Amino acid sequence: MDRRIAVIIPAYNEEKTIGSVVRGVKDLGNGYEVIVINDCSRDDTTRNAEAEGATVLELPVNLGIGGAVQTGLKYALASGFDACVQVDGDGQHPPHEIPKLIEPLFDNGLDMVVGSRFLGGTYRVPLMRALGIRVISLFLKITMGVSFRDTTSGFRALKGPAMEFFASCYPQDYPEPESLLLAYIKGFKVAEVAVEMNYREHGISSITPIHAVYYMTKVLLAMVIDLFREF
């Protein structure tokens, strides 16, 4: 395989899990290069990632998930990678599932492939989160006429125009649902494929029930405004 795939891993204080995630990607063989974006962690994230052979980009200030992923996209684009895949640094996304996202990009000529917990799986999410995912799903159905289930999945692969677009324009705070909408607005070919996901090994989700209302308000507002924007 001559393709070069950038595996973009945004990481904030993930010293416990980052090593095994990087090792898992390395086990996939040649063609995959790991790019860890250390979002100003205060622990040994960088050292543990480099020890397993990852290339580490270190942000001097904490930008949050959107800014970190975008840094990886800029690097992947500038370094001439053919495609990239975003993987969480907390071990939630099993590296052995990465080829399931990459292959459809090239075999089916897609621009964006999102790994879904809900297609064919038995993955259970907390009630509030499940509700949020449903609401965003309904929003996409109404505005774009598409059926998409796992709207907050951060396990996703990009290539070509989608990679270029998101490197220059990527939502910052809660980027997953909004970037999905942008992909449809831009007319990219998007698909959702079934993948396994692990439950978090360490740490807690960045979205707690207390933040759920704020999250939904912010995401839906951003998505409504996006409908009136020029891209």
Place this chain on the structure above:
Amino acid sequence: MLHIRLFIGIIGIIFFVATFEFIRKRHLREEYAILWLFTSSIVAILSLWPGLINVLSKVTGLYYITAVLTIVFSFVIAVLMHYSIAISKIKEMNKELAQKCALLELRVRELERGEEPKDKMERATGLEPATSSLGSLHSTN
């Protein structure tokens, strides 16, 4: 009336002098300073020359305190809105700078280790590639 007028006049003058000092010490950029110098001047002038208020009332038809308050309130809201926009812009610039900084720092580390820079990296960093690495292929580490 005289006391309150004197009091407000003094506040206006202190405001004006403080603004001038902040600009002189470079704590405040001129573009924002214009706004505050203008505001403090108006406060000072109106309190020291109360007749002007009557003139303004006649010209504008604003006899009611609520109308004046509404105008002052709108002014404050407009200033705050301006700051929100300025902060958003600064945040965006800060993000771009942090990202470029991270990309450049990685490139510096690679160059120090004697590795060939990743091809087309100059597009991200805006730097010219070293002549020896022109057309070089990516090398995995």
